[in-house]
Amino acid sequence: MRGYILRRVLALIPTLIFASLIVFVTIRLMPGNIIDLMLSQNDVSASKQTREQLEAALGLDTPMYVQYFKWLGALVFKGSLGNSLWTNTPVMDEILHRLPITFELGIMALLVSLVVGIPIGVYAALKQDTIGDYILRTFSILALAIPGFWLGTLVMVFPSIWWGWSPSVRFIPFSQDPIGHLLQLALPALILGKAFSAITMRLTRTLMLEVMRQDYIRTAKAKGLSVGTIVMRHALRNALIPVITLVGLQAGALIGGAVILEQIFVIPGMGLLLLEAVGSRDYPTITGVFLVFGVAIVFINLLVDLSYGFLDPKVRNR
Amino acid sequence: MSKPLLQVRNLTTKFGNGPGAVTAVNNVSFDVDAGETLAIVGESGSGKSVTALSILQLVPDPPGRITGGEIVFDGIDLTKLNEDEMRAIRGNRIAMIFQEPMTSLNPSLTIGLQIGEPINLHKRLPWQKAYDKAKELLDRVRMPDARSRLANHPHQFSGGMRQRIMIAMALACQPKLIIADEPTTALDVTVQAQILELLKELTRETGSALILITHDLGVVARYADRVCVMYGGKIIETASALDLYAKPLHPYTRGLMASIPRLDQPAGLRLVPIKGQPPNLAQLPPGCSFNPRCGEVAERCRRDVPELMKADDKHMHACWMAPHV
Ligand SMILES: Nc1ncnc2c1ncn2[C@@H]1O[C@H](COP(=O)(O)OP(=O)(O)OP(=O)(O)O)[C@@H](O)[C@H]1O
Ligand code: SF4
Ligand SMILES: [Mg+2]
Numbered sequence: 319m320r321g322y323i324l325r326r327v328l329a330l331i332p333t334l335i336f337a338s339l340i341v342f343v344t345i346r347l348m349p350g351n352i353i354d355l356m357l358s359q360n361d362v363s364a365s366k367q368t369r370e371q372l373e374a375a376l377g378l379d380t381p382m383y384v385q386y387f388k389w390l391g392a393l394v395f396k397g398s399l400g401n402s403l404w405t406n407t408p409v410m411d412e413i414l415h416r417l418p419i420t421f422e423l424g425i426m427a428l429l430v431s432l433v434v435g436i437p438i439g440v441y442a443a444l445k446q447d448t449i450g451d452y453i454l455r456t457f458s459i460l461a462l463a464i465p466g467f468w469l470g471t472l473v474m475v476f477p478s479i480w481w482g483w484s485p486s487v488r489f490i491p492f493s494q495d496p497i498g499h500l501l502q503l504a505l506p507a508l509i510l511g512k513a514f515s516a517i518t519m520r521l522t523r524t525l526m527l528e529v530m531r532q533d534y535i536r537t538a539k540a541k542g543l544s545v546g547t548i549v550m551r552h553a554l555r556n557a558l559i560p561v562i563t564l565v566g567l568q569a570g571a572l573i574g575g576a577v578i579l580e581q582i583f584v585i586p587g588m589g590l591l592l593l594e595a596v597g598s599r600d601y602p603t604i605t606g607v608f609l610v611f612g613v614a615i616v617f618i619n620l621l622v623d624l625s626y627g628f629l630d631p632k633v634r635n636r
Numbered sequence: 637m638s639k640p641l642l643q644v645r646n647l648t649t650k651f652g653n654g655p656g657a658v659t660a661v662n663n664v665s666f667d668v669d670a671g672e673t674l675a676i677v678g679e680s681g682s683g684k685s686v687t688a689l690s691i692l693q694l695v696p697d698p699p700g701r702i703t704g705g706e707i708v709f710d711g712i713d714l715t716k717l718n719e720d721e722m723r724a725i726r727g728n729r730i731a732m733i734f735q736e737p738m739t740s741l742n743p744s745l746t747i748g749l750q751i752g753e754p755i756n757l758h759k760r761l762p763w764q765k766a767y768d769k770a771k772e773l774l775d776r777v778r779m780p781d782a783r784s785r786l787a788n789h790p791h792q793f794s795g796g797m798r799q800r801i802m803i804a805m806a807l808a809c810q811p812k813l814i815i816a817d818e819p820t821t822a823l824d825v826t827v828q829a830q831i832l833e834l835l836k837e838l839t840r841e842t843g844s845a846l847i848l849i850t851h852d853l854g855v856v857a858r859y860a861d862r863v864c865v866m867y868g869g870k871i872i873e874t875a876s877a878l879d880l881y882a883k884p885l886h887p888y889t890r891g892l893m894a895s896i897p898r899l900d901q902p903a904g905l906r907l908v909p910i911k912g913q914p915p916n917l918a919q920l921p922p923g924c925s926f927n928p929r930c931g932e933v934a935e936r937c938r939r940d941v942p943e944l945m946k947a948d949d950k951h952m953h954a955c956w957m958a959p960h961v
Binding site: 533631 | 725727734745758791
C-alpha cells in the first residue's frame, strides 16, 4: 500500500511541472503586464529608463525559460514559490495563511452536499416514481440550474435592501469568534454545496435503484430484514462507492466555485488571493495558487482511491 | 393424517396490467408435508421461481402481484399477513436458497455477519453469540477452518463454497421449510451432487421440509419424495417421485424423461429434447397450452383447457389423452 501511494505521488510530479509551465507562460501573455500597472499606479511617466530598471528589479528582464527554471529551481531546492512582486513577501506564507480558510469552506460545502444529497437520494430511490420522487428530482434540477454566483449576489444584496441586514464583509477569524466565523462561512458553504448536493442526490438515487435490484438485496429480504436495515447495512455501502468517486471528480469544480463565492462574500481564502493576484498581475502568486490547487485536486483523488480500500473488500484484500 | 405444513391453493401471480399482463403462476395448488422434499420441475419460464417468491411474498411489486389463492403455512394464510408479520416468518420459519451463489451474497459484508444476521434478528441473540452460531453452522456445512473464515468476504470463496454459505444461512433459525430455487444450476457437475447431498442430509437432520426447484428430472429421482411438474405457469402433473418415474403420464413429462441421460442407456444415444419453444405466457394457445408441441394432440386439446385430474389416488395430470378416472 505504501508503495502504491509513493508511486501515485511520483507520477504526479510530471503532471504538476507541465501544469505549472502552462500557467507560468499564459499569465505572462495576459494583456496588460505588471510593469504597466506599477508605472501607472505610481504615476510615473513610463520612461524607457524606469521600465527597464523595474523589469530588472523584478527579474522579468531575462527570457521566459530562464525565469521558469529559476522559479522551478527555487521550488525544488528551497521549497519556495518566490516572492510577491508587489509586497516582496514569500508567496508560500500568504498561501499557508489563506489555504485553511478555503479548505474549511470546501469541507463545509462537501458536508452540505453529502448530508443533504445522500439521504434525499436514498429516499427518492425507495419511493421511485411517486409524487415525492418527482418533487425531489425537480428540486434537484432547480438547484443545479440556479448559478451559485447569482444566488450569492442576491443574498448579499436583497436582505440589506429589505431588512437592512447583510452578511459581514469583515472576516471573522475562528480564534476571535468561533461561532461568528462558522456562521459567516455557512452561507457561502450552503450555496457552494447546493449544486453538489443535487448531483450527489441524483447519483445516489440512481445507484440505490441499481443496488436494490441486486440478488443480495433479495437474499436480505428473504432473511426478514426490515427496509431500514437493508438500506443501512446492505445497500448504502455498495451504493456509496461511486459517490465517493464523484467527490474526487467534483474537487476541481468545488475549488472553482469557492473562488467565486469568496469574492462575493469577501472571504480571504485562496480564491480571493487568486483574484487579487490576477488583478494586480502578481505572477508568482498566481502560479503558486494554481500549483496548490493542482496538488489539492490530485491529493483529493488519491484519498478517494485509497478510501475504496475501506469500502470495497475486493480492493482491500488485493 | 395430520395437516400438511404448507398448503398452496389456487395460487395465481401476475405481472403487469391490461392486455400485456402475464400470468406467471396460474391457479397452482400443492401441499408440502412436514419434513418431506417436494420437487418442482419445469423448463425455464414455467413459473417455478415466481411460485417460490409468492410463498415468501417477495414477488417484485410492481410489476408483479398475487391476484388470488391461499398459501396456508402452519395454519396461517400468508397472503393475509402484513409486511411485519411476514418478515417475522422469512428467514425464520421459511428460508430460501437462491440460484446464483455468486451474486446472492453481499460482496461488502463478511460471511459471519451474513450468516449471523437472521439469528441476531429472529432469535434476538447478541452479535457475539450469533457469530458463534454462525461458526457452528459453517462447521455443519463442512466449511474447513470455519472460525477464521467468518471474517472473509464472499469473493474469497468458490461458487460451491458460497452455496454452502447460503445453506448455512438458510439453516440458521432451523426453519420448518426451506425453499431451494435451483441451488446447483450455476455449479460444476461434481459440486452439484455434493451440495444436494449436503442439503438433503441437513434437512433430514433438522426435520425441515424442502421445496427443491430444478429443471433436472435426474435430481428429482434421487432427492425428492414427491414431484410437481410445471408448464406455462400451471402444474401439469404431480405424483410421488417413484410413481412419476415408473409411469409418467403427461406427454410433457414423458418428453422431459426422454431428455435425461440414463446410465442404462447405450452410450452415444442422442437425447431427445422436447421439440418447439416454451410457451409465450402472454399468448397462450386455446385449450391445452402444450398442444403446439404435443405429439398426441387431439381435437379436444385445442378447445378445452385440461385441469388436473386423477389417474389414481396420488397421481394427477392435466392431459385429456392420458388415462384418468
Ligand atoms: N420481475 C418480473 N417481471 C416481469 N415478468 C416476470 C418477472 N419475473 C418473472 N416474470 C415472468 O414470469 C415467468 C416465469 O418466471 P420464473 O422466474 O418463475 O421462471 P422459472 O420457472 O423460475 O424459470 P428458470 O428455470 O429460468 O428460473 C417468466 O417467463 C416471466 O414472463
Ligand atoms: S391435453 Fe392434448 S395437447 Fe395437452 S398434453 Fe394432453 S394430449 Fe397433448
Ligand atoms: Mg427460476
